[in-house]
Amino acid sequence: MLRLPDNIKRLYKKAQKHCVPIEALFELTHRCNLRCIHCYIDSEKKRELSTNGVMRALDVLSQNGTITIIFSGGEALLRPDIFDILKYAKKTGFISTLFTNGTLIDKSNVKRLIDTGVAAFEISVYSDIEKDHDEFTQVKGSFQAATGAVKLLKAGGADVTIKTVWNKRNYHRADSFLRLASDLGVELRGAPYLSVTNDGGAGHLNLRCSKEELVQFYTQVYERRKDRGNEMRKELEKKKYDYDSLKDKRICGACVMKLKLDPYGDVYPCVAFGEKLGNIIHDDFTAFWRENEFAKKFRALRVTDIKKCVGCDDYAFCRTCPADSLRECGDMLAPTDEKCIVAKAQREAFYKIIL
């Protein structure tokens, strides 16, 4: 996982304060060779930015202060110009991470991929069991391909992380999943959140874990981290709901210090918000980034504007997302049931194991 040097972390704070888009996620394509059941992207039949278009978009981001960039998809490696794009990003000073399903990485291209200068690779793996992963992606052989890619990238010296979505099918296997990551020599990151898709699809939400399942999941997680108990207890104290400090804190970095770019050049506040801010090729980026009405309204909000959360005991464990709230509840200041359930379960497990 990409770890930024301290001098850049300091710049992140400045970017947050002055609304500089220091971090971007660039969906290079919405095409994909897998059919993951939770995927939020709807596959449009629109013309993607050309290689020159992508490079122009990178130039605009660079001129506006973007330093870290995540290249994502769909599956970004389906673009035949991916190596040129990654090399250009390196040349123009971006710190790049590539999100990929790993299935298109093999012996023939792994060195070329590492040599593009990508700083970190994140590969999606949905289970430590081959059959379960392949059922989740709906493509047989995808587990072998993904874990094979992890091994090849690691052997080539790359920084690799595997990431997952914890859900009904894999939550009970946290221990063995973490063992798989350890065997592969990589970190496993994951979160138990499943979102409504871009076109409003919610069929996969039945994979969300119940509170009891989440307590079981987090119990496994905290059991493994018991040795860090003191440190975690101190962290918890700092994260408790404190109205006075939170009244000045923005809800999140969406359209504040980060943005999402889709394959057609449209710019959004983040990966989850569907509100288009403008087009990076056809519109004046600086103007719409500053002046877009939605962005201005969102930037004015503070954590304490989420009234339901004021003083909440679960706040330290909460990852409320205003974009998810907007999709699910029609109100970005109304936390979703999912976020509340996850936070409560995490708190319960934390108190049981760590406190």
Add this chain to the structure above:
Amino acid sequence: MSNILNKYVSKIDKIAYRTIVDEVVVMTPDDSMLHTLNSIGSDIFSNINGKKSVKEICDIIYKDYDATEEKIAKDVSKFISELVKKNILSLSYAPVT
């Protein structure tokens, strides 16, 4: 440090940089290093375009900072020399067109 005041200074082509509000961060692709410049360093860097001599840059900085001309000349020269060593800037006897 030799006297570089009459030399012209330019940014090396292959470096990349960003301006975050009033601070410049320079990336050197060969070693993937990120160099953040302080406020005065960022001001100096922003004035480097291959067409100005170090002396001309000192004159611009002198107008904005409360220090003697000698002190500014010494500090600017030191800063530029350090970035030359880091392969971020280069010096020449004539302006770069």
